[in-house]
Amino acid sequence: MAWLPLWVALAWLLGTFGAFWLTGLARYVENPDQLCIFVLGATALFAAGYAARIARRPPAPRVSRSYSGNRLRLVRYLVLASAAYYAVRSLARLSEFGATGPQSIWTSIQNPATGYSNKFDIIAQNVGDPSPLILLLALLGVLGTALMPLLVLHWRSLSVGVRLAGMAGMALHIAFFLFIGTMKGLGDLVLMLLGGLLVARATLGRRRRARSRRRVALMLMAGAFALFLLYMTYIHASRSAEFGVGELIRPSPAISQMLGERAAEGISSTLFYPTHGYLGLSYNLQTPFEWSYGLGSSFSVANLGEQAMGVDPMAHPAYPYRTEGQTGWPALTYWATIYPWLASDLTFPGAALFMGLVGWLFAGAWSDAVSTRRVLPTLIFSQLCLLIAYVPANNQLGLSPDATAGILTLLVLYAASHLFGRRRPAAQPTPPAFVRYRT
Numbered sequence: 471m472a473w474l475p476l477w478v479a480l481a482w483l484l485g486t487f488g489a490f491w492l493t494g495l496a497r498y499v500e501n502p503d504q505l506c507i508f509v510l511g512a513t514a515l516f517a518a519g520y521a522a523r524i525a526r527r528p529p530a531p532r533v534s535r536s537y538s539g540n541r542l543r544l545v546r547y548l549v550l551a552s553a554a555y556y557a558v559r560s561l562a563r564l565s566e567f568g569a570t571g572p573q574s575i576w577t578s579i580q581n582p583a584t585g586y587s588n589k590f591d592i593i594a595q596n597v598g599d600p601s602p603l604i605l606l607l608a609l610l611g612v613l614g615t616a617l618m619p620l621l622v623l624h625w626r627s628l629s630v631g632v633r634l635a636g637m638a639g640m641a642l643h644i645a646f647f648l649f650i651g652t653m654k655g656l657g658d659l660v661l662m663l664l665g666g667l668l669v670a671r672a673t674l675g676r677r678r679r680a681r682s683r684r685r686v687a688l689m690l691m692a693g694a695f696a697l698f699l700l701y702m703t704y705i706h707a708s709r710s711a712e713f714g715v716g717e718l719i720r721p722s723p724a725i726s727q728m729l730g731e732r733a734a735e736g737i738s739s740t741l742f743y744p745t746h747g748y749l750g751l752s753y754n755l756q757t758p759f760e761w762s763y764g765l766g767s768s769f770s771v772a773n774l775g776e777q778a779m780g781v782d783p784m785a786h787p788a789y790p791y792r793t794e795g796q797t798g799w800p801a802l803t804y805w806a807t808i809y810p811w812l813a814s815d816l817t818f819p820g821a822a823l824f825m826g827l828v829g830w831l832f833a834g835a836w837s838d839a840v841s842t843r844r845v846l847p848t849l850i851f852s853q854l855c856l857l858i859a860y861v862p863a864n865n866q867l868g869l870s871p872d873a874t875a876g877i878l879t880l881l882v883l884y885a886a887s888h889l890f891g892r893r894r895p896a897a898q899p900t901p902p903a904f905v906r907y908r909t
Contacts, residue, residue, distance in 0.1 A: 471672045475836050475851075476520045476829075477666075479858050483513050492845040498749055510821040512809065515595075519829025524837065544845065545624045546632050552617035553639030559607045559614070559872075560642035567592045569649055578649045585872045589650040589736045599720045611872030612879035616845075619852040620660055622666030623843065661859050665852035672840040747862045750806025753797045754789045759817055763788045766814025768868030788814035811865040828857065853877050 487509050490496060491606060567589060569575055578588075621628070621636045628636075647655035706808065765772040765781065766788030775781040784791065789810035790801035799806065812821035832854045838847035853867060853876065860866035867877045 471840070472524055472837070473733055475668065475671070475832060476517060479520075479832070480517060482859065483516070483592055483861060486744045487748060488747075489741065490748040493741065494743055495742075495746055495749045499881035501756060503749065503753055503754050507820065508755060508809070508818060509748070509751070512825045515739050515822050516829040516832075520828035520833040521705065521829075523833035527834075528839070541828055542624075542627055544622055545626060548616045548845065549620050549624075549632055549636050550629065552613045552615075552620070554641045554686070555607070555610060555613035556617060556639035558603075558725075560639075560646040562601075562603055563646050564642075564649060566611045567646075567650055569646075575645055575649045578651065579820045587899040589652065599708050608871035609789075611875035613876075614872055615662075615849045615853055615876045615880060618662035619666035619669070620845065622663060623670050623848060657859075658856060661856050664854045665855040666848070669836075669839045669843070669848055669851065673843060689815040699840075747805035747807040747864075750790070750793075750799050750804055753799045754793045754806050754813070755818065757789060757793045757796060759813070760786065760792065762788050764815055767812050767816070767865060768874055769811075769865070770868060770871045770874040773869070805863045807862045807863065808865045811868070813874035828854065832858070846880060846887060850877075850880050853880065 496502075520812055564575070569578075613798050621633070623632065643655055643659065647653070705754055762783070763786050765775050765783045765786065771898055772783040772788075776783055788801075790799075790806050793799055793806070793810070794801045809818065809821045816824055833853070835847045835851035835854060838844060839851045856873075857865075857867050857877075
């Protein structure tokens with residue numbers, strides 16, 4: 471169990487890269503050797519960072535399976551605060567994007583392509599300074615990290631009222647993203663669900679009841695992923711019918727003949743989603759380095775610098791913008807993986823080394839989460855699951871202000887807890903499941 475997150479992460483990173491070479495996009499790559507060396511090297515450094523952290527400090531014994539009243543109260547308060555945060559943010563966004571009630575939401579859900587198109591019209595109309603409420607919600611982004619992992623991990627310890635509040639917050643969050651026909655919010659919930667379920671599964675013993683709960687956790691993981699994949703195929707089929715498909719996304723005639731044109735286009739778009747970023751990466755690898763002065767790695771940091779300090783990010787544009795000018799690969803329409811964004815400030819060798827640091831933090835958060843089930847490492851682990859899942863796409867935690875504020879707040883609190891906090895005495899230690907039951 472100590473290595474489970476690494477195997478899952480490697481399966482995703484290497485699986486999407488391998489799938490890319492099976493698509494028609496591979497024929498556009500002009501530098502296959504350079505692309506393979508970089509991606510495999512960055513992935514190897516990520517794995518090395520993870521292994522080094524586990525080897526340096528194996529998971530410590532967990533104090534106890536029971537929790538103090540103070541710990542449970544903290545979890546309950548955080549779940550309620552996070553549920554309220556999701557509710558307020560979702561209602562504010564629904565209003566901002568033109569929802570007038572449940573009927574308008576349902577109408578948009580029935581035709582997600584229309585909601586997706588309307589989203590861009592609203593964004594174009596609302597260009598400018600955000601409202602004070604949106605700014606406040608962005609600063610409180612750390613609350614958005616807590617709901618799903620804590621609700622899953624501590625479900626049995628929460629009252630019915632707290633559970634219902636958490637589910638209501640999630641329902642409003644889902645309603646907003648269904649209203650605008652966008653998968654991002656749904657994917658985030660699924661990934662945070664999987665992060666919480668991984669921690670919950672790792673802390674179960676080998677008793678019959680625990681084995682049954684592990685099976686339930688695995689079924690929930692599989693079910694959540696399957697539902698997300700099915701809806702993703704449906705929503706992309708709807709977009710294809712509404713807008714048509716480009717040459718890069720066009721399905722093969724054989725699949726179209728077997729499944730029908732619309733279903734084939736939905737499947738082709740779904741496969742295109744996590745793989746096409748590698749083609750963008752291949753173009754960026756051929757672009758010379760120019761430092762973006764700290765504003766290239768994070769879209770939200772660049773916006774903050776522009777709005778708060780009057781800095782023009784395009785004076786020293788990030789890799790994807792400069793590559794767009796040279797190759798025509800659109801920086802904000804198609805993806806180019808996380809690497810060109812990081813390389814805008816770190817260079818490509820620096821971006822690969824950064825993945826080693828991500829692997830180190832990923833292993834450390836996982837180890838602390840399953841050893842102690844403390845709040846901070848659990849939330850950091852879930853956020854790093856998001857970061858890793860979006861590696862083939864972009865720098866997801868640096869994309870929106872609330873996500874950036876959330877991960878930075880967690881990391882600062884985590885560092886402060888290690889520097890200034892005192893660990894509880896390890897009275898009556900109980901090793902975690904993957905230490906006690908290696909055989």
